[in-house]
Amino acid sequence: MKQARQVGAAHDDQIRRWFFAAAVGLALAAMMVAGRADARVAPESFANLAEKLLPAVVNISTTSVVRGRSGVPELPQFPPGSPFEEFFRDFFERNQPNQPQQQRKATSLGSGFIIDKAGIVVTNYHVIQDADEITVILHDDTTLQAEIVGRDPKTDLAVLRVKPESELPAVPFGDSDAIRVGDWVMAIGNPFGLGGTVTAGIVSARGRNINSGPYDDFIQTDASINRGNSGGPLFNMDGQVVGINTAIFSPSGGSIGIGFSIPAATAKNVIDQLVKYGRTRRGWLGVRIQEVTGEIAESLGLKDTTGALVASVTEKSPAEDGDIKAGDVILKFAGRDVSEMRQLPRIVAETEIGKKVPVLVWRDGKQVTTFVEVGELQEEEEVAAVEEGDLKPGAETAIAELGLTLGGLSDEARKQYSLRSDLKGVLVTSVDPNGAAAEKGFQPGDVIVEASQEEVHSPSEVAEKIEAAKKAGRKSILLLVEGQAGLRFVALRLGGPKEKSPG
Numbered sequence: 001m002k003q004a005r006q007v008g009a010a011h012d013d014q015i016r017r018w019f020f021a022a023a024v025g026l027a028l029a030a031m032m033v034a035g036r037a038d039a040r041v042a043p044e045s046f047a048n049l050a051e052k053l054l055p056a057v058v059n060i061s062t063t064s065v066v067r068g069r070s071g072v073p074e075l076p077q078f079p080p081g082s083p084f085e086e087f088f089r090d091f092f093e094r095n096q097p098n099q100p101q102q103q104r105k106a107t108s109l110g111s112g113f114i115i116d117k118a119g120i121v122v123t124n125y126h127v128i129q130d131a132d133e134i135t136v137i138l139h140d141d142t143t144l145q146a147e148i149v150g151r152d153p154k155t156d157l158a159v160l161r162v163k164p165e166s167e168l169p170a171v172p173f174g175d176s177d178a179i180r181v182g183d184w185v186m187a188i189g190n191p192f193g194l195g196g197t198v199t200a201g202i203v204s205a206r207g208r209n210i211n212s213g214p215y216d217d218f219i220q221t222d223a224s225i226n227r228g229n230s231g232g233p234l235f236n237m238d239g240q241v242v243g244i245n246t247a248i249f250s251p252s253g254g255s256i257g258i259g260f261s262i263p264a265a266t267a268k269n270v271i272d273q274l275v276k277y278g279r280t281r282r283g284w285l286g287v288r289i290q291e292v293t294g295e296i297a298e299s300l301g302l303k304d305t306t307g308a309l310v311a312s313v314t315e316k317s318p319a320e321d322g323d324i325k326a327g328d329v330i331l332k333f334a335g336r337d338v339s340e341m342r343q344l345p346r347i348v349a350e351t352e353i354g355k356k357v358p359v360l361v362w363r364d365g366k367q368v369t370t371f372v373e374v375g376e377l378q379e380e381e382e383v384a385a386v387e388e389g390d391l392k393p394g395a396e397t398a399i400a401e402l403g404l405t406l407g408g409l410s411d412e413a414r415k416q417y418s419l420r421s422d423l424k425g426v427l428v429t430s431v432d433p434n435g436a437a438a439e440k441g442f443q444p445g446d447v448i449v450e451a452s453q454e455e456v457h458s459p460s461e462v463a464e465k466i467e468a469a470k471k472a473g474r475k476s477i478l479l480l481v482e483g484q485a486g487l488r489f490v491a492l493r494l495g496g497p498k499e500k501s502p503g
Helices: 002-039 047-056 083-095 266-279 294-300 343-350 411-416 459-471
Strands: 057-070 101-116 120-123 133-137 141-145 147-152 159-161 184-189 196-210 216-223 233-235 241-248 259-265 289-290 306-315 331-335 358-364 367-371 397-399 405-408 425-433 445-452 476-483 484-495
Touching: 047 184, 047 233, 057 120, 101 184, 101 241, 120 266, 147 266, 159 266, 184 241, 216 241, 216 358, 259 266, 266 343, 289 484, 294 405, 294 476, 294 484, 306 484, 331 343, 397 459, 405 459, 425 459, 445 459, 459 476
Parallel strands: none
Antiparallel strands: 057 101, 057 133, 101 120, 120 159, 133 141, 147 159, 184 196, 184 233, 196 216, 216 259, 233 241, 241 259, 289 306, 306 331, 331 358, 358 367, 397 405, 405 425, 425 445, 445 476, 476 484
C-alpha cells in the first residue's frame, strides 16, 4: 500500500509538472505572438498582397492641346536647375525660324486607383489639371474615357468617373491615423509609364509640411516613388489605402527615398465631398492666426508653445459671433487638441458646416470655453482688419526696454510711410540696431496697435504697459503690430539693449 501511495504521488507530481510546463509554453507562445504583432515584421513576400491589389490600380493618360512652332526641334531635357537648360533655351530662342505657332497635342501619364466598383477613380489634381481628354487604362489594358467628377487644388485631389461594361475591382481606405513610423507600406503606380510597378518601404515620418498648401499633413515614405506615381495608392499590410502618393523630394527628379503621400484621413473627407457635391465644402472660422513662440507663450502666461494665436478676427464671421477675440490662443477646437498653429486650419476645414462646437481658448491668463457655429469657406473670403481706437499724436519717446523710439501718427507720418488714413496706434520712428525690437524685424513706420492685448494711443501708454508687465514678473511684452509684414503679434523681451560683442 505504501508503495502504491508513493507511485500515485509521483504520478500526481508528474502531472503537475506537465501542466506547469504547458502553461509556461502557452504563455511564452502568446508573448512571442504579441511581440511579432507589435513589431509588425515584414512578410516573407509581398506577392500575395500585390496580386490582390494590382487590378484596382490604374494608369491615367491625359491629352492637352499646346501651342508651338512646327519644324522646330524640341529643347533637350535636363535636370531642373541645370546650367545646360538655360544655355540651350537661349540658343533655341535665338535661332528659331519665324514661323507661326501651331497647335499640337501633348500627353502625360499618372496613376490612380478605383474606390467604387461602378467606376469611381481617385488621382491627383495635378495629374489631370490641364487635360482636355482623360483616359483610364485598367490593369488588363482596357481603356476607358473618363470624366471629372470634382477636383480640389488645395489638397491636390481629383475624382474621375468611367463607365465600365462590368464591375471593377476596388480597394478600401484604411485608418492612416493608426499607422506608425516604421510600419511597412507598399506603393503601386505608373512610374515613367511603366504601369503596374510595385515598390515597398516603411513610413519614414508623419505630419510633414512641404509648403504645398494650407492643409499639409503628409506621410513620408522611403518606398520608391517616381514621376508617374502621382495619384497612386500607398497601402498598408492589410491591403487598405492609407495614402495617395503625390510628391517627391529629389534634386535629380528620380527617387532618393523621400516620397510624400496625402493621408487617407485627409483624402477621404475631400473625396466624399467631391463625389457628393462635385466640390469641397470646408468649415470656416474667420480668423487669421500665427505661431505661438516661446516669448509669446511667456508673455501670455502659457506653460508651453501649444495652440494657435488669433491675430485678427473677420467681421461678421463665425469667430466674431462666437466671441473669439484677437489675442486668444486656441487650444482646442471641436474637442480636438491644437498642438501647433498649422493644425487649426485643417481641423476647422474638416468640421461639419453648421455644427456648433466648443472652442477652448487661453484668455487673460486662464482657459475660457466659447461656442462657435462653423460656417462654410468661400473662395473669396478675406481677413478683415482689427478694429482700432482713437489716436492722439504726441512727442517722440525713447523706450529703452524695447530699443524703440515711438511717436504719434500725424498726417505727415501717414504720407511718409504710406499708412492707411484709418490706422490707429503708436508710430515707430526709429529702431535701436542693438535692441530687442531689431531682433524681431521692427522698422520705422511700423505701428503698435496693442500692448499686452490692450489698445494703445500714445508712447506713454506703451511705457505704462511695460511697467505693468515687469511688476507682474513678465520677461517679455506682447505687442500687436501692423507694418510691412502685415498685422502680427510680436513678443519683445524686457531687458534693455543688448551688449555689443567685443571687436
